[in-house]
Amino acid sequence: MLKLPPFAILRPRNRDELKSAMTGSEDEFKILAGGTDLINNLKKRLYFTTSLISLKRVEELNYIIYDQNSDQLKIGALAHLTELTESPAIMNSAPAIAAAVKTIAAPPIRNRATIGGNLCLDTRCYYYNQSKSWRQLAPTCYKCGGGVCNAAPGAKKCQAVFSADLPPLLIALEAEITITGSAGSRTILLADFYTGSGGRPNILQKDEYLSEITLNQARKRTSLYRKFRLRKALDFPLAGVALSFDKNSSGKFINPKVVINAVASGPLSVPEAAEKLNGKEFSDQAAIQTAAAAAMAAARPIANVGSKPFYRKKMIGLLLKKMAAELVAGQEA
Amino acid sequence: MKDYKILGKSVARIDTPLKATGDALFTADIKLPRMLVGKVLHSPHAHAIIKNIDISKAEKLPGVRAVVTREDSFDVRWGVFKYTQDHQLIAVDKVRFVGEEVAAVAAEDEETAIKALDLIEVEYEILPAVFEADEAMADGAPLIHEDHPNNVNIHVNIDVGDVEKGFADSDYVREDRFSSSGETYGMLEPYTVIADYKAAGALEIFVPTASPHTKAKALSNLLKIPLNKVIVRRSNVGGALGGRSDIFPLDFITATLSRKAKRPVKASYTREESMTCTRQVHDMIVDVKTGVSKTGEILAQDIKVIMGGGGYSSTGPIAASVPFLVWEETYRLPNVRLNSYRVYTNKPIRGMYRCHGRAFLGGLGMQLDMIAHELGIDPVAIRLKNALQAGEFQATGSKIFGCGLSEAIKNAAEKSKWAKKRGKMAPGKGIGMGANGMMCGFPMGIRGGSSAIIKFNEDGYPTILTGVVDNGQGNYHAMVQICAEVLGLNIPDIHLVAADTEVTTLDMGAYSQAAVFVGGNAVKNAAEDARQQIFEIAAKILDCNADELAIEEGKIFRKNDKNSAIGLHKVIRKGLIDNTPVIGRGSYMPEVSRTREWVSNPKGQQAGTFSFGANVVEVDVDMDTGEVSVTKATGFHDCGFPINLKAVEGQYEGSIASGGLGSSLMEEHLWKNGRMLNPDFLEYKMPLAVDMPEISANVVITDDPKGPFGAKEAGLFGSMNSFQAIGNAVFDATGVWVKEFPITPDKVLKALAEKEKTVK
Ligand SMILES: Cc1cc2nc3c(=O)[nH]c(=O)nc-3n(C[C@H](O)[C@H](O)[C@H](O)COP(=O)(O)OP(=O)(O)OC[C@H]3O[C@@H](n4cnc5c(N)ncnc54)[C@H](O)[C@@H]3O)c2cc1C
Numbered sequence A: 001m002l003k004l005p006p007f008a009i010l011r012p013r014n015r016d017e018l019k020s021a022m023t024g025s026e027d028e029f030k031i032l033a034g035g036t037d038l039i040n041n042l043k044k045r046l047y048f049t050t051s052l053i054s055l056k057r058v059e060e061l062n063y064i065i066y067d068q069n070s071d072q073l074k075i076g077a078l079a080h081l082t083e084l085t086e087s088p089a090i091m092n093s094a095p096a097i098a099a100a101v102k103t104i105a106a107p108p109i110r111n112r113a114t115i116g117g118n119l120c121l122d123t124r125c126y127y128y129n130q131s132k133s134w135r136q137l138a139p140t141c142y143k144c145g146g147g148v149c150n151a152a153p154g155a156k157k158c159q160a161v162f163s164a165d166l167p168p169l170l171i172a173l174e175a176e177i178t179i180t181g182s183a184g185s186r187t188i189l190l191a192d193f194y195t196g197s198g199g200r201p202n203i204l205q206k207d208e209y210l211s212e213i214t215l216n217q218a219r220k221r222t223s224l225y226r227k228f229r230l231r232k233a234l235d236f237p238l239a240g241v242a243l244s245f246d247k248n249s250s251g252k253f254i255n256p257k258v259v260i261n262a263v264a265s266g267p268l269s270v271p272e273a274a275e276k277l278n279g280k281e282f283s284d285q286a287a288i289q290t291a292a293a294a295a296m297a298a299a300r301p302i303a304n305v306g307s308k309p310f311y312r313k314k315m316i317g318l319l320l321k322k323m324a325a326e327l328v329a330g331q332e333a
Numbered sequence B: 001m002k003d004y005k006i007l008g009k010s011v012a013r014i015d016t017p018l019k020a021t022g023d024a025l026f027t028a029d030i031k032l033p034r035m036l037v038g039k040v041l042h043s044p045h046a047h048a049i050i051k052n053i054d055i056s057k058a059e060k061l062p063g064v065r066a067v068v069t070r071e072d073s074f075d076v077r078w079g080v081f082k083y084t085q086d087h088q089l090i091a092v093d094k095v096r097f098v099g100e101e102v103a104a105v106a107a108e109d110e111e112t113a114i115k116a117l118d119l120i121e122v123e124y125e126i127l128p129a130v131f132e133a134d135e136a137m138a139d140g141a142p143l144i145h146e147d148h149p150n151n152v153n154i155h156v157n158i159d160v161g162d163v164e165k166g167f168a169d170s171d172y173v174r175e176d177r178f179s180s181s182g183e184t185y186g187m188l189e190p191y192t193v194i195a196d197y198k199a200a201g202a203l204e205i206f207v208p209t210a211s212p213h214t215k216a217k218a219l220s221n222l223l224k225i226p227l228n229k230v231i232v233r234r235s236n237v238g239g240a241l242g243g244r245s246d247i248f249p250l251d252f253i254t255a256t257l258s259r260k261a262k263r264p265v266k267a268s269y270t271r272e273e274s275m276t277c278t279r280q281v282h283d284m285i286v287d288v289k290t291g292v293s294k295t296g297e298i299l300a301q302d303i304k305v306i307m308g309g310g311g312y313s314s315t316g317p318i319a320a321s322v323p324f325l326v327w328e329e330t331y332r333l334p335n336v337r338l339n340s341y342r343v344y345t346n347k348p349i350r351g352m353y354r355c356h357g358r359a360f361l362g363g364l365g366m367q368l369d370m371i372a373h374e375l376g377i378d379p380v381a382i383r384l385k386n387a388l389q390a391g392e393f394q395a396t397g398s399k400i401f402g403c404g405l406s407e408a409i410k411n412a413a414e415k416s417k418w419a420k421k422r423g424k425m426a427p428g429k430g431i432g433m434g435a436n437g438m439m440c441g442f443p444m445g446i447r448g449g450s451s452a453i454i455k456f457n458e459d460g461y462p463t464i465l466t467g468v469v470d471n472g473q474g475n476y477h478a479m480v481q482i483c484a485e486v487l488g489l490n491i492p493d494i495h496l497v498a499a500d501t502e503v504t505t506l507d508m509g510a511y512s513q514a515a516v517f518v519g520g521n522a523v524k525n526a527a528e529d530a531r532q533q534i535f536e537i538a539a540k541i542l543d544c545n546a547d548e549l550a551i552e553e554g555k556i557f558r559k560n561d562k563n564s565a566i567g568l569h570k571v572i573r574k575g576l577i578d579n580t581p582v583i584g585r586g587s588y589m590p591e592v593s594r595t596r597e598w599v600s601n602p603k604g605q606q607a608g609t610f611s612f613g614a615n616v617v618e619v620d621v622d623m624d625t626g627e628v629s630v631t632k633a634t635g636f637h638d639c640g641f642p643i644n645l646k647a648v649e650g651q652y653e654g655s656i657a658s659g660g661l662g663s664s665l666m667e668e669h670l671w672k673n674g675r676m677l678n679p680d681f682l683e684y685k686m687p688l689a690v691d692m693p694e695i696s697a698n699v700v701i702t703d704d705p706k707g708p709f710g711a712k713e714a715g716l717f718g719s720m721n722s723f724q725a726i727g728n729a730v731f732d733a734t735g736v737w738v739k740e741f742p743i744t745p746d747k748v749l750k751a752l753a754e755k756e757k758t759v760k
């Protein structure tokens, strides 16, 4: 069995203590939320971290609040995934979030995992997510500080796959996030949080953490997320598509957004696909076909996670079509 | 079904409470005083000459107690057969796969051991490597063992009847190619060895094994220790599935570390090491040509198999033969030719597997359906037409005793409502059948039998000593049940000591589906022997003849007078005082050909008896994405007689998980330059509970004339024929055949697209 490397752990009890822990730490540290990803990665010795700062006791970061008047949904970074599936605040505002959460991992993992951890999830790759001794059997790659990519030999940079399920949906819902650092807080669009780089998937600086996720018009939009995986649970996405549009009863896509997942190093908004759908009926096969083709064209899967790249690309189009079919069926029902 | 007191019921096993509460100890849980931690350095190259190994820095690291390398190889080679001894259990001149064991250390703690590995410097000269079996067999491919031209490790040739004439007589002939990637056993328990080399020259070893006595013999040969001084201890086994029968480098290395350090050493493999450095499952290419009469009778079959064997022989001759043997155990094959090649490649070593041969058995079983389809015959009918019957002989000469194959096929069809469904379901929904026979107890020389002893304490309670091992399938419970039935006792009355080479007698292990059949017969004979002794002593007390007595609930009485009853403990005590202590002794050797040999003479009785089964599965195929889910499985198993019905049902459920959904739909190795990319449970896809279908497990009772209480094998019918059942169901659902296992959605989609093209 793999063992954890030796590490120190700080357990701040509130946001102030958290701030001083983060600014006071000289060592390279990692933030520990649910640990469902981080602990595995530490066992595999993916990080050189010698100290962890646990968010567990910072209860202030664990909340889900929906304000009906302003239609604003606020989720603290420490809200657990299971809570998101059970929360009336979510069910009353953006139930698609709960549905998407249910496609993540499995119930025991969701009981521990947090939304913050999901949004800050590291990218994945067959050559990377292995134990140190096994990884060392291949040359050191970009993501581990080396100068090659084992998955795509000619590549100039890391192509590890963005594999978190919630970001595409939240981006399609135009979510904002609050990043808190020693210099204060800033709020940005979640879409701007991601770098698209396999090596370093988001823009967080050393002294910053993600504190909150906000939907400013939570009920304004209808949204869906579908993913492809080889088993009916547990698996990370091999392709995923999020779709959102203004809520209406006209059976049309109004101001749609399409965000594709797990086919590049970040979630990818595909405005070309959204454009093809804008103003079109859910049942408009020609529009959906061209939108699916545009979404597929944006996908850049390589052979570094399961299934075949050609198929994952194809699934992007198929998932979009399936969602449209479900919308049609839902209308009829 | 015969009504027994203990047998044939669904009962909780003796090991259930321990396993359910987590109290069961597995090897990794065991701690010995002063125990060190062992760690292994593996080859990063698929094929390379080892120029130099420098361990001087590692040896100097504080906390390191021993380092072993090729200097400690004893110059011995392991092979299951005399003619397959090709494996030095720590690499000497060359490495032949990524992951091969090159050096190892024993240290006070794991961190130190890991650090020490980093300090070992190995200089390699990289050689060209070859990974695919067909490429390895081609002229000019790099030679992995210099003395094996074209990298052919084993060639099994079987030629029965007149194959050419059979084809000439056939009304319909077709040829197909099927293939499958390698697989992983996926035992939950990571491979762990604890070795304690004692000053007195004995070696005590704890290891998850399906055959402790075989393990002891091999270690005795390799380490040159007398067999009575090699003590393989029983510990719980977290899954074997065919992959815990062989000898692995870690066994030898841990023992050698302990000998050098003069302390016990525990070495536990990580998941990646467990999946690559013990055994894997062969990849396979199967070309099969079959000729049939108009009515679907198989008249000739010519089969060529190429199996990727990895760097060493392992159970090569057996692996090269078994898929064919299973096929000939199922259907009448008047004219048949097999050329099976097990080929060395620069991949990890491949061994036997409970679902071994998915391209073979899946392929041939699918081809049977293709033929049926072409001829307009129902797949059930073509199976019944060719199914072997009791009293018949298989192609290579084995006699069939009890046989419920046809009954299983008919029952599975009826219960699954086959006639209403086949070809008649909505698009995307389909149903398919598979069937097979299975050998119980094949020729293993002196190691093919089992013996057992039953001793009694003065309070009347017995202890069984048997070499039988339980890897999770319920063998221990079956032994206790058999003993209890014969001696008229209850399950809790009996104590079992099993699979400990210090005290138990020779047994083949849980191999060739023999535990209940061979080991169970031995225990039954021992219990009957003890009962006879008990009756003889009791006859003196009760003043009658031994054959007038019966035993029930720990009491012996005259059959015609229950009031005459005396307690078993009284009889045992009288035996002790009269110097006739009751010690039951029994043995069993399956009646197999003594001259049959896997490669040189594959003729004659190949097993003590055969079990049979048929399996119907239903699938749901998403016609847009090609995703297949199995919705229902209905199996009928001729296991002779179910000693523990629940255990038989459990075996079928496990079979549907591994052979069915896993092997047929998802499990595959992914590679790059000989390095396995998915050696873990997240990326190597084994089915999850949520993937499982509704299961109906049923038995056909034939009371096998050779088996203990009529019992025979109970585990392999679903795992050996689900590939064909699922492949056939996918055809029924979609109209396309996917001939490469696993049947992943991308392959289904490709096949659908090709079909569309040809239709247009
Ligand atoms: C078997 C298995 C299956 C899985 N399947 C899926 C899946 O299908 N889909 C999916 O999306 N995920 C999956 N996961 C990954 C993971 O469980 C989830 O993404 C989860 O939401 C991560 O949350 P966490 O709180 O456990 O994060 P942690 O493991 O604690 O942290 C993850 C990363 O985020 C950083 N981090 C955490 N919180 C913050 C914060 N507030 N600010 C800054 N950085 C932070 C950590 O430093 C770390 O780098 C799976 C994991 C496992 C073990």
Ligand code: SF4
Binding pocket: A124, A125, A126, A127, A128, A141, A142, A143, A144, A148, A149, A150, A151, A152, A157, A158, A159, A160, A198, A304
């Ligand atoms: S994509 Fe390339 S660089 Fe990135 S982790 Fe994988 S092998 Fe390394």
